[in-house]
Amino acid sequence: MEYVENVMNLAQETIGVNLVMLKDLRITTSGNKHIDEFIQQSQLNAVHYSKYLEWILFEKFQNVTYIADGGFGRIYSAEWLEGNIDHWDIENQSWYRYRFNKYALKSLNNSSDICSDFLNEIKSHLQIYFDNIVSCFGITQDPNNKEYMMVLYYCDGNLRNYLNKSKIYINYKSKIDKLQQIARGLLDIHNAEKVHKDVHSGNILFYRAIPFISDLGMCKPENLKKSVKEEGIYGVLPYMAPEVLGEYQYTKAADIYSFGIIMIPFNDIPHDKFLAIKICKGLRPTISKDVPKLLADLIIKCWDAEIKNRPTTKELYQILTTWNNETKDIKDSEYSEYI
Structure with missing residues (x-):
């Protein structure tokens, strides 16, 4: 009986989540058709909150600090006061957010011209379950150089x-x-x-x-x-x-x-x-x-x-x-x- 109730609760959460996020999409869009469609599909197909992407305005980040160059792009640390989606609160019909001390922002070289490599890496995060894999919370864009960035779980x-x-x-x-x-x-x-x-x-x-x-x-x-x-x-x-x-x-x-x-x-x-x-x-x-x-x-x-x-x-x-x-x-x- 408990199992059935859990399944019903999950179904109710999923329906509520999708409807709310679709409404939010009309307000917070990236301005890029391919990215908006990609994010919307992630929300419609999400089987867990950790797979729910969102478009995050760059102005929501504070103390953006360069860390290092990787093989294919740059890594920054940043503070995100609003925090990432943690779970859907059925009682209040809203997202409950959790704020880590820091987040990682990862850009890919030449990602200002959005490419399949950038979206494919994010897609891999969505297709792989979350145990011991760095989580991806969404996408943002640096207004100065127009580089798109993945917003990731920050590690030490x-x-x-x-x-x-x-x-x-x-x-x-x-x-x-x-x-x-x-x-x-x-x-x-x-x-x-x-x-x-x-x-x-x-x-x-x-x-x-x-x-x-x-x-x-x-x-x-x-x-x-x-x-x-x-x-x-x-x-x-x-x-x-x-x-x-x-x-x-x-x-x-x-x-x-x-x-x-x-x-x-x-x-x-x-x-x-x-x-x-x-x-x-x-x-x-x-x-x-x-x-x-x-x-x-x-x-x-x-x-x-x-x-x-x-x-x-x-x-x-x-x-x-x-x-x-x-x-x-x-x-x-x-x-x-x-x-």
Whole structure:
């Protein structure tokens, strides 16, 4: 009975939400037909509040601060006093909003002339469930340079920053917990029949020690071998699977390989064409002797040159979940005895 009531409530919320937001669209539009239609479709098709996009006037942001240039655009931080949509309040028939301290604004190069790449990245955010994936709340436009921007969940830094800031030793229990959460995000991407294609430590962001996968700009269905050859290959060399380097073959298994490199990265080695050749010939990072054997075996499986020998994302997530659950009360000094 409770389940039926929950379903009915969800249906009522969805109907109410769509009607209200369609009314709002007549007031707050971007002035661009393609973007307005894109946002409207996201609202009509949304199955969860986190997938409800809105057009956000740039003047609603304060303290917009440049952070860095990415591979395809620029990242800024900003304050949004109104805050993002959190859920639909049935009793008051209005949105309940939640305000984070900061939001991230991400522009794509030359996005003033709205392009399919910009909308495709946002579409990937909508098609992938929200666990451990950076959320996209809407679209805005800088009136000065006319660049369109995605309004995203703000994180404190990436995996490299997290490790550098962690002054104390990060034990294996904590590492497994973080890896499990990253695997959960990757599983969401693969369940949406997408391949991330650019998994590396710089794209694993952290907020309050919780990891999120970011940069979905290259997410596409796998086995687009012909188009990939025409477009070339993209990514961070040490994290690229040998089949990507040799045959331009992006698959879910290539993401698994990259995940394995996140667990044990290359250290102190030039990132040049010779590294690419060595990877194709079987070079992998060195695993230290203090890594628990079962974890080392899992990493080696992720690195396997044969795609069929690598674990699936579901298998990877299940293994890490099992380890995480079974070792919660184990002392770190005893950890290697359990995995």
